[in-house]
Amino acid sequence: xxxxxxxxxxxxxxxxxxxxxxxxxxxxxxxxxxxxxxxxxxxxxxxxxxxxxxxxxxxxxxxxxxxxxxxxxxxxxxxxxxxxxxxxxxxxxxxxxxxxxxxxxxxxxxxxxxxxxxxxxxxxxxxxxxxxxxxxxxxxxxxxxxxxxxxxxxxxxxxxxxxxxxxxxxxxxxxxxxxxxxxxxxxxxxxxxxxxxxxxxxxxxxxxxxxxxxxxxxxxxxxxxxxxxxxxxxxxxxxxxxxxxxxxxxxxxxxxxxxxxxxxxxxxxxxxxxxxxxxxxxxxxxxxxxxxxxxxxxxxxxxxxxxxxxxxxxxxxxxxxxxxxxxxxxxxxxxxxxxxxxxxxxxxxxxxxxxxxxxxxxxxxxxxxxxxxxxxxxxxxxxxxxxxxxxxxxxxxxxxxxxxxxxxxxxxxxxxxxxxxxxxxx
Amino acid sequence: xxxxxxxxxxxxxxxxxxxxxxxxxxxxxxxxxxxxxxxxxxxxxxxxxxxxxxxxxxxxxxxxxxxxxxxxxxxxxxxxxxxxxxxxxxxxxxxxxxxxxxxxxxxxxxxxxxxxxxxxxxxxxxxxxxxxxxxxxxxxxxxxxxxxxxxxxxxxxxxxxxxxxxxxxxxxxxxxxxxxxxxxxxxxxxxxxxxxxxxxxxxxxxxxxxxxxxxxxxxxxxxxxxxxxxxxxxxxxxxxxxxxxxxxxxxxxxxxxxxxxxxxxxxxxxxxxxxxxxxxxxxxxxxxxxxxxxxxxxxxxxxxxxxxxxxxxxxxxxxxxxxxxxxxxxxxxxxxxxxxxxxxxxxxxxxxxxxxxxxxxxxxxxxxxxxxxxxxxxxxxxxxxxxxxxxxxxxxxxxxxxxxxxxxxxxxxxxxxxxxxxxxxxxxxxxxxxxxxxxxxxxxxxxxxxxxx
Numbered sequence: 106x107x108x109x110x111x112x113x114x115x116x117x118x119x120x121x122x123x124x125x126x127x128x129x130x131x132x133x134x135x136x137x138x139x140x141x142x143x144x145x146x147x148x149x150x151x152x153x154x155x156x157x158x159x160x161x162x163x164x165x166x167x168x169x170x171x172x173x174x175x176x177x178x179x180x181x182x183x184x185x186x187x188x189x190x191x192x193x194x195x196x197x198x199x200x201x202x203x204x205x206x207x208x209x210x211x212x213x214x215x216x217x218x219x220x221x222x223x224x225x226x227x228x229x230x231x232x233x234x235x236x237x238x239x240x241x242x243x244x245x246x247x248x249x250x251x252x253x254x255x256x257x258x259x260x261x262x263x264x265x266x267x268x269x270x271x272x273x274x275x276x277x278x279x280x281x282x283x284x285x286x287x288x289x290x291x292x293x294x295x296x297x298x299x300x301x302x303x304x305x306x307x308x309x310x311x312x313x314x315x316x317x318x319x320x321x322x323x324x325x326x327x328x329x330x331x332x333x334x335x336x337x338x339x340x341x342x343x344x345x346x347x348x349x350x351x352x353x354x355x356x357x358x359x360x361x362x363x364x365x366x367x368x369x370x371x372x373x374x375x376x377x378x379x380x381x382x383x384x385x386x387x388x389x390x391x392x393x394x395x396x397x398x399x400x401x402x403x404x405x406x407x408x409x410x411x412x413x414x415x416x417x418x419x420x421x422x423x424x425x426x427x428x429x430x431x432x433x434x435x436x437x438x439x440x441x442x443x444x445x446x447x448x449x450x451x452x453x454x455x456x457x458x459x460x461x462x463x464x465x466x467x468x469x470x471x472x473x474x475x476x477x478x479x480x481x482x483x484x485x486x487x488x489x490x491x492x493x494x495x496x497x498x499x500x501x502x503x504x505x506x507x508x509x510x511x512x513x514x515x516x517x518x519x520x521x522x523x524x525x526x527x528x529x530x531x
Numbered sequence: 532x533x534x535x536x537x538x539x540x541x542x543x544x545x546x547x548x549x550x551x552x553x554x555x556x557x558x559x560x561x562x563x564x565x566x567x568x569x570x571x572x573x574x575x576x577x578x579x580x581x582x583x584x585x586x587x588x589x590x591x592x593x594x595x596x597x598x599x600x601x602x603x604x605x606x607x608x609x610x611x612x613x614x615x616x617x618x619x620x621x622x623x624x625x626x627x628x629x630x631x632x633x634x635x636x637x638x639x640x641x642x643x644x645x646x647x648x649x650x651x652x653x654x655x656x657x658x659x660x661x662x663x664x665x666x667x668x669x670x671x672x673x674x675x676x677x678x679x680x681x682x683x684x685x686x687x688x689x690x691x692x693x694x695x696x697x698x699x700x701x702x703x704x705x706x707x708x709x710x711x712x713x714x715x716x717x718x719x720x721x722x723x724x725x726x727x728x729x730x731x732x733x734x735x736x737x738x739x740x741x742x743x744x745x746x747x748x749x750x751x752x753x754x755x756x757x758x759x760x761x762x763x764x765x766x767x768x769x770x771x772x773x774x775x776x777x778x779x780x781x782x783x784x785x786x787x788x789x790x791x792x793x794x795x796x797x798x799x800x801x802x803x804x805x806x807x808x809x810x811x812x813x814x815x816x817x818x819x820x821x822x823x824x825x826x827x828x829x830x831x832x833x834x835x836x837x838x839x840x841x842x843x844x845x846x847x848x849x850x851x852x853x854x855x856x857x858x859x860x861x862x863x864x865x866x867x868x869x870x871x872x873x874x875x876x877x878x879x880x881x882x883x884x885x886x887x888x889x890x891x892x893x894x895x896x897x898x899x900x901x902x903x904x905x906x907x908x909x910x911x912x913x914x915x916x917x918x919x920x921x922x923x924x925x926x927x928x929x930x931x932x933x934x935x936x937x938x939x940x941x942x943x944x945x946x947x948x949x950x951x952x953x954x955x956x957x958x959x960x961x962x963x964x965x966x967x968x969x970x971x972x973x974x975x976x977x978x979x980x981x982x983x984x
Contacts (some may be wrong), residue, residue, distance in 0.1 A: 245923065247950035257863035271952045272923035 106185060109158055110178035111142060114447040116152045122172045123147050126309040130180065134162050143179055146309045150439065154219045160184030170308045207389050230386060239267035248275040257281060310403045321466040324382060328502040330514045331459045336477060337492045342524045346418065359397070360421040361527070362449060362474060365520040367414045370447070373513045376470040377446050380504050387469070387504055396445030396465055397425055399432045400452075408432045409445045449474060460497045469504055472517070473497035494521075533663045537563045539859055540667035541656060542646045542805075545572020547836030547848030548673035549630050554856035556637030563665060565656050567645040571629040572675050573837075574845040575623060576684040577694040582717055584619040585697060586876050589721035602911060603845040610725055611698050648806030651829045669831045669859050672807065672819065673848070676798040676837035681709060683769045684776070690792045693718060699791075703727055707776050707789035709767045712739040713794035713875040714752065714882040720878050730760040730787050732767055732778050739875065742930075743887055745896075749912045749932050750877045757878075762787075815840060823865045824858045825851050833859075839969040847871050870928075870947040879913045880936045884943035885928030886918050892928075893921040897973040899933045901984045904964040910934035917953065917977050924953045924977070935966060942970060953977040 116123055123145035130142045141153045142162075164181040167173050240246070248256070248358045256263045259280075266283045268275035307315055318412055339361060347355040370377045370393055379388045393414040396407040408428035413421060431437040448465040449472045456476035464471045475495035482491040496517055500510040520527050539555045541548045544566035552564040569576055588610070595608040616632045635861070642665075644658035651670060656663040678692035686692060693714050696706075706722055708715045711733030723729040731738070731754070738761065739747045750923045754761065765780035775786040800818050802808070813820045813828035818840035833855045836848030850868065857864035875881040888894040897912045899905035913933030919926050929943035946956060956974035961967045968983075975981045 249949045253867055254863070257867075258688065260863075270950075271954065272920065272925035272950065274925075274950045274952075 107182055108181050108183050109160075109186065110181050111154065111157055113145060113154065113173050113175055113177045113179055115175050116145065116147050118149075120147045120175065122174050123152070124309060124312065125167050125169055125171050125173055125179075126151060127169060128165065129153075130156075130162050130165070132162050132165050136160065136162060136182065145173065146313075147439075151309065151435070154179060156180075156182065158182050158184040158186045158283050160186070170306055170312070194298065214376075223312060239265060244273075246275065247273055252277055252280055254406040259284060310406075314404050317466065318463055321463050325464050325466065326502040327461070327464065327499045328505070328507055328510055329461045329497060330507075330510050331495055331497045331500045332514045332518050333493055333495050334518045335482065335491050336494045336521050339524045340448075340477075340492050344428065350433060354419075354426060356418055356422050356424060357425075358477070359425055359449070359451065359474075360416075360418045361524065362414075362521070363395055363410060363413050363421050363425075364418055364474075365517060365527050366395065366447070366449065366472060366526075368520055368529075369513060369516045370414075372516060373509070375505065376500070378469045378504070379446065379467040380469050380501055381467060382503070392446070394444050394446045398450035398465075399429045399446060401433045401435070403435065406432045406437070406442060407445060407448060408437050408441050409443065411444070412431055428474035447471070452476070459495055462497060462499045464499055464501055469501040470513075471499050473499070496521075533661070534666065536666045537561045537640075537661060538668045539563070539671060539856070540565065540665055540669070541646075541671040541673055542654065543568035543572065543673035543675055543836070544630065544634075544641060545673060545675045545836060545848065546574045546845035547675075547852045549634060549852075550574070550849040551671055551673065551835060551852030551856050552639040552641070552738040553633050553637045554853050555566065555635065555859065556639035558856060558860040558862075560856070560860055562637075562639040563667070564634060564639060564641050565646050565654065565665070566630040566641060567643070569627045570634070571623070572845075575626050575630070577697060579845055580623055580626060581619050581697040582693070582714075582721075583876060584622055585615070585693045586717060586721045586766045588615045588618075589724040590878075592636070593724040604635055609703070614625055616698060616700060619697075646805050648810065651810055651832050668903055669833065671852075672832070672838055673836050673852070674801040674805070674807075676800045676843055678786065678794065679797040679799045681767060681794050681796055683756055684709065684767050684792060684794060689774070689790065690794060693793065693795055696722075696791070696793050705789040705791075706730070707732065707787045708795060709760070709776075709792065710795040710797070711735070711740075711763075712797070713739060713792065713796060713877065713881075716754070716877045717875065718793065718795070719759060720754065720757065723754070723759050724878075728758070728760075730762065730789065731781075732762045732765040732776075732787070734764065734766055736764055738763070739877075739881070742881065742883060745916075746881055746883070746930055746932050749879050750875075750881065753878050753912070755945075773978060774912070798837065798843055800840070802838055823867070825855045825866065828857075842871055842873060844871060844873060852924040868948070869950070870944060872907055872944045874937045874940055876937060879910065881930070881932045882936050882940045882943060883928075883930045884940065885926070885947045888916075888918050892918050893977070894918040894928075895973055895976040896979060897969045897976055897981065897984065899966070899969060901972075902964075902966060902969050904966050904968070905933065907964070908934060915939070915971075915973045917956075917973045919953055926951050926953060926956065926974075929970070931969075933966065939967060939970065942967060 113123060125143060126146045127144040130136055136142060136156045139155045143154045145152055145154060160182040162180050163183050166178055205441050229380045247268060248263055253263065261283065263275055265453065266275050266279055269279050270276045272497050343356050343358060343361060356426055377390050377393055381388065392412050395410040395413045397410055398405060399408050408431065410421065410424055410428065416424065428437065428441060431441065445465060445468065447468055447470050450462050451474035454476055456474060458475060460473045460475065461474040462471040475497055477494040479490045480493040481488040496514060498514050534548045538560045539562040541552050541564045544564045548564055549570055552562055555562040574580065592608055592610050595605050598604065633640060642656060642658060644656035644663065647655040649655055652667055654857050656665055680686055684690050696718055696856050702725055705728045708719045708729065708731045711731050715731060716738055719729045719731050737744060737747055754947055762780045762785065765778045768777045768779050770776055771786060775788045776792055778785045778787055802819065806911065810829055819827055819838050821827055821832040821834050821839050827834050833971045835851035835855055837843040851866065854866050856871035870885045872882065872884045886892060893917055896914045896916045901912040905911045911932065913931065915931040917926060926946055929946060931939050953974045957971060957978055959971065961971040972981055972983055
């Protein structure tokens with residue numbers, strides 16, 4: 106019998122450490138070759154680590170949430186297999202298969218553990234019997250007419266009163282006990298005071314998001330400019346472009362905004378940049394790689410529309426659709442999730458009137474797109490209904506002045522209101 | 532024009548309206564009940580009470596004519612229907628006068644007149660003394676229902692509703708009844724016992740289709756004994772030139788000749804012709820939609836009784852009337868009944884309270900053939916049935932079919948409303964010798980240890 110380690114393999118180019126997000130085995134558990142022993146998370150992808158041997162887990166290193174260096178022994182396995190302690194790490198292509206980030210869930214034991222701790226913090230205030238709902242949802246409430254009348258007079262919903270009589274019948278005594286018990290028991294479905302605290306570990310994707318948001322917000326003094334744009338003409342254009350497309354994918358408004366952004370950046374190249382604040386250098390990028398902030402089940406990700414400046418509206422639309430689907434499925438590749446030079450964030454119909462977007466560090470600008478709606482517009486004679494939309498754009502105030510920010514936003518407004526300008530060479 | 536104001540104005544003095552009026556008066560509410568005809572509604576005047584009088588007369592007649600089995604013979608039984616009607620009218624007028632007295636004692640005003648609703652709180656009453664404008668804080672619509680007409684056989688000289696049949700001065704030789712529901716069967720049975728040749732046409736596959744076949748089977752058997760012809764699955768199509776009724780049954784047309792045709796195919800709520808439509812109340816089909824306080828979609832406008840839908844039963848209307856009066860008086864009452872009993876005064880009678888047997892419950896049946904009292908009454912047909920939850924033994928429904936079982940409705944209702952279990956009923960001493968012993972027995976049976984079978 107040998108005791109052999111399973112080391113954290115190299116899970117991606119340039120990755121030196123990965124976060125342990127889930128254990129699939131316990132110490133003492135027997136595993137087969139290729140059984141998943143743990144899941145780790147790198148920059149954007151979750152990777153399952155398989156066992157290389159058949160045998161019994163004798164040691165487990167690290168807890169969920171720990172950052173582990175590549176090469177760390179995750180577990181040691183007592184096995185009949187041949188092998189040496191320093192067996193070379195398997196190639197990631199063979200050893201590790203990425204799984205969709207969206208399937209990532211805390212293990213059941215972890216959740217129960219958290220709940221138990223929460224319960225210890227604050228024991229239920231009422232006796233255990235009263236804390237349970239008195240009967241199944243929708244089950245009939247059994248009480249004699251006299252008891253029902255008393256309950257009505259006392260303003261008590263009998264559905265909340267446990268019945269101790271035969272077949273769960275609520276007796277007069279049950280009603281007395283319920284009244285004497287005073288205000289609503291802990292777990293009553295209606296307006297009860299609740300007790301307990303649930304601990305939710307901030308791990309994996311959520312931790313990454315937290316770190317990046319904190320970094321951006323700590324380092325970057327944001328200035329946010331909100332402006333209204335009349336997008337009626339843009340919407341008319343979009344409708345025209347979609348006419349006769351048949352089954353082929355239709356344009357959404359986002360590709361047109363991307364196109365407008367690319368056009369605006371021709372005149373305002375300082376917005377399409379990375380600010381390396383440690384080195385004190387601004388890198389202005391010639392290509393426009395637009396990050397598209399996308400909500401997935403696991404949280405916010407930012408797939409990148411590469412070389413947006415070279416894409417026509419329909420090819421941009423197809424690429425955005427592909428990227429966001431890949432991001433939602435957790436199937437986006439690493440290079441599809443990195444390298445953006447400027448970011449667009451849009452919540453669609455939930456897009457509110459204005460937002461204060463946080464810059465995707467180390468970029469220097471982010472364009473927030475608020476919801477489109479019909480608003481009254483004064484045309485000099487009267488109010489007319491127009492399709493309008495607000496833009497909420499944030500800028501790194503260290504390298505972008507308020508004036509420039511305002512001019513840039515005005516440029517975006519002009520482009521969106523007169524969409525023909527988008528397609529005029531700069 | 533004279534005007535009046537009151538806290539509660541009730542349109543209709545049927546069982547719902549007059550009970551609401553009495554209760555509201557008892558609670559000190561200034562109340563007016565408006566009635567275009569005699570108080571008591573369909574129930575007292577042309578429904579429950581007169582039909583039961585007629586049924587009783589028919590039973591007595593039939594007993595005299597068929598007493599031979601227990602050693603009684605009498606001369607040829609004869610009935611003077613005019614006298615019977617006088618006797619019945621005496622009961623009805625006694626009861627309607629009684630209602631007037633009860634309203635008076637509760638200090639509720641009964642005003643004779645037809646109502647025209649002007650708005651949700653104003654009603655114009657066409658009284659014998661001229662128009663009267665009544666404004667109110669609360670309006671209660673209790674306008675009841677009327678027999679549904681069949682378009683292919685419209686009401687006329689010889690096509691009549693139950694109302695006319697109940698006041699016939701002469702027995703028809705042949706009566707065709709369209710509709711084998713409880714009204715058709717009750718009256719049909721009574722007239723058959725008195726000697727009329729009765730034919731019943733029912734569209735469903737059996738009489739009383741809303742109940743299960745087991746309950747209705749003893750009734751169907753008895754109808755055949757009385758020589759009643761049943762056309763089940765039959766549909767009235769119209770009439771021939773000579774006036775015979777054309778009935779389609781089993782894909783064939785049959786003609787039924789009759790002196791009178793009684794149409795009892797249901798009852799329609801009275802919601803039109805008195806300005807109710809102008810309120811734009813939320814309706815539930817043809818009925819007025821009400822909540823657990825019998826409140827309609829308009830503030831302080833209530834509806835009770837047949838206008839609020841099925842089951843169209845007097846005792847339901849009465850219970851609703853009490854809920855509304857107490858609710859208006861600020862009490863906490865609401866409609867939270869577990870069951871509304873239903874009784875068919877057929878022969879044998881049927882009483883149904885609560886759930887019928889289905890896949891989700893269990894049931895047991897105890898026959899009257901094993902009951903001493905039933906034997907002494909020479910009526911051992913029928914049974915008592917308990918429907919219960921097999922896990923908790925909670926009684927979900929109680930039904931019976933048998934002679935005189937209508938009087939068990941009270942015990943059945945009480946058991947359901949008190950949420951009795953089989954054990955509660957089994958452990959209650961039921962007097963011997965009574966039909967009610969079967970209720971205790973059926974509970975024992977459900978618990979697995981019937982004593983007398």
